[in-house]
Amino acid sequence: MQDDQAAVEASEALEVVDRIIQLCIDADSGRADPFAFDVKAQLEKLRSLLSLWKTTSQLSKDVEAVYRIALLIRLQEEVVKHRSSLLYTDPLLVELKILASDPRELATAFLRAWRPIVALQQVNLELLRLAYGYWSNLRRLRLDQYDTSMLPSKLGIEQLKAMGVLSDEIPSKVLEEMHQELVAKCGDGMVNYWEFVSQGDFASTVKRAVLVSFLVTLGYAELEIEPLENRIWLKPKKPPGIPEAAEKKSLVVSIKA
């Protein structure tokens, strides 16, 4: 009998917690005023209900309610900051003003605060010359004459070993030589990854790319990537080493034959 009564009390209390969570969600999503929520009173309520929780799910509900209240306090702080900033204006006032103004007045107001960016987007003779050179050197692609052996395929480890790209063990001397070459080329600066790796034929390029990946993994060199310009820079590390708090990242480099 007592157990039943306790269960009923707990279920009613859970409804109260659900309501608190919902109020916090409404305030967070802008459907309710965050300051309409009495943080102190709701926390007191949660404290008084704490003795009723027996199961893990009831306790996790309670934890969620406390977490939501913490988020709401952060939201209240943001609102106070915004209201004290120069950008604060009552949204309702802005909306009423917008609806009362005609488009021409709004356009004029906008123009007074607007300083558009000036940028050029045009091709010059030098770019045209480069583009023409690129076009002239492009291999002709005719699907009807397409050699199926040219299609992309997978190279197995055995094939890479046969090409001399991979070996069971990379001699440290080879790596040292490559590190020396990198230091000589870069000095205090950096070198373009493709300039350093490309060696004319495909096999040598792949081999050098593999060796560079070892240099980077072992902490003898580092890569700097400019995603917008799609450029990769390589520079030697002085002194070589991998920091303890280093972030681990993988980089996929595609090499075309």
Place this chain on the structure above:
Amino acid sequence: MAEAELSSKVRRAGQMLLYQRHRVPGVKGYELRRSLGKGYMRIIKILRAQLENIGLTIKIMPESDSPVNEDNEEELSSARFFVVLKDPLSLYDASTAGWSIDDLSGLAVVLSTIISRRGKAPRREVERILKEKFPDWKADMFIERYIRRGYISMDDNNNLILDWRSRGELDLQKLLQYVLGAGISEASPQSDKFETQSK
């Protein structure tokens, strides 16, 4: 620095700033440093003075909302530099540049609604306000266009937020001020210009 070297660097900086190399116009501080070397802010200041003679200026937009300290090149390495008009456009000039009055007023409505709601407004709310004055199809088209041009963007919860172009091209505080004062004084962009000059 020799005068010839200085003027060559000023020319190079001008080309870098004006010629659009990425999807977003302008260049980052570290790109200027790589091309012009240390002390690039001196070159930028000279270029700015030259551009101001023809009604343009250089704006520096920091990555965060913190104020710009033009003397600290390290801090500026992640800031974006670009060229903007120094003075406001007139309605006539804006329309010849392809902006209709509806386009401009729609953008004013969208931006001021977002700013007044702490930098984030549900798209449905913004559309509702736009549809008070414009047909439904036009309100949708405006929002898509402003997103495409980089004035606003949409987050995962369908909220509209300010994007890079709004922060780069607009004085947001003044925009709100002017929108609230719209129609009260008949001050045009041209008269605003004279106001600035007389100061």
